Amino acid sequence: GKFSRTRRSRQMLFGLINRPEFDQQLVEHAQKAGAELRTGVTVARVEQHGPEVPDRRTVAVVLQGGETVLARAVVGADGSASRIGAHVGVKLDQVDLGLEAEIPVPETVAEDWAGRVLIDWGPMPGSYGWVFPKGDTLTVGVISARGEGAATKRYLEDFIARLGLAGFEPSISSGHLTRCRSDDSPLSRGRVVVCGDAAGLLEPWTREGISFALRSGRLAGEWAVRIGEAHDAVDARRQALNYAFAIKAGLGVEMSVGRRMLQVFERRPGVLHAAITGFRPAWNAFAKITRGSTTLGELVRTHPLAGRALNALDR
Numbered sequence: 001g002k003f004s005r006t007r008r009s010r011q012m013l014f015g016l017i018n019r020p021e022f023d024q025q026l027v028e029h030a031q032k033a034g035a036e037l038r039t040g041v042t043v044a045r046v047e048q049h050g051p052e053v054p055d056r057r058t059v060a061v062v063l064q065g066g067e068t069v070l071a072r073a074v075v076g077a078d079g080s081a082s083r084i085g086a087h088v089g090v091k092l093d094q095v096d097l098g099l100e101a102e103i104p105v106p107e108t109v110a111e112d113w114a115g116r117v118l119i120d121w122g123p124m125p126g127s128y129g130w131v132f133p134k135g136d137t138l139t140v141g142v143i144s145a146r147g148e149g150a151a152t153k154r155y156l157e158d159f160i161a162r163l164g165l166a167g168f169e170p171s172i173s174s175g176h177l178t179r180c181r182s183d184d185s186p187l188s189r190g191r192v193v194v195c196g197d198a199a200g201l202l203e204p205w206t207r208e209g210i211s212f213a214l215r216s217g218r219l220a221g222e223w224a225v226r227i228g229e230a231h232d233a234v235d236a237r238r239q240a241l242n243y244a245f246a247i248k249a250g251l252g253v254e255m256s257v258g259r260r261m262l263q264v265f266e267r268r269p270g271v272l273h274a275a276i277t278g279f280r281p282a283w284n285a286f287a288k289i290t291r292g293s294t295t296l297g298e299l300v301r302t303h304p305l306a307g308r309a310l311n312a313l314d315r
Helices: 019-032 083-088 107-113 149-162 210-229 233-267 269-278 280-291 296-302 304-314
Strands: 043-048 059-063 068-071 074-076 092-104 118-121 128-134 137-145 172-181 192-194
Touching: 043 083, 074 083, 074 210, 083 192, 092 149, 107 128, 107 137, 118 269, 128 149, 137 149, 192 210, 210 233, 233 269, 233 296, 269 280, 280 296
Parallel strands: 074 192
Antiparallel strands: 043 059, 059 068, 092 137, 092 172, 118 128, 128 137
């Protein structure tokens, strides 16, 4: 709210969609591909058995109520509080608290926000806020390190008031934790692999996890087939290790750069703000990242100047 700057883009910067619509489309695509959808089901635990189990279905997914589903391979994609992640032994390096409000607004207010997004660098180190317009509703949220719950809530309240939106009643107010894996965190155990939030895969600076979930989910699906076709535990282990290598070689590199960006942002938010809003190459890079046409890791790899700038800010 201090050193505000408006930048315009001839190309779309953000594509916005409501999560219920997005998730429903994912479900429909999965069903078209042959998936069986079962709702209202809770996984209690996962068990893995020896090779004597027929048809190599050595993984038992035990549901609440006692029913057991047998599988040759299991992909845990059950969110940041993942039961499958606990089975695998996922270790976390960073946990943040996000608070968000879906605020219905009158047509005149919606028109003011049409085609605009707002990013606000927050008062706590590493924190930021956002406004995303979705028709007649504004999605307003903030995020910061866990442990600052009261300050984070106060930031959201002050942010909404500063925007002149305090008089509108949110239709939904929610909170969630984002969890980021440590470098040595496992991605598999036996014939079970994890992806997305269940694996702690997200970009540490922005805490963006949707693209990480989609990309790691695609890889997990490919390697789950290979694990399922493995004839013994040794071959299954080899395929699981190949999955971990694919994750670390791609998303792992991005996460490493993201951690460094977060450290710079925590210490020097003003410098980062000045660079993004006032230095055209930095703005162009930011725009490409938001459009999904490149990543932090790819920028540092293909643009030596970006790597040197990050090293200079680190020092």
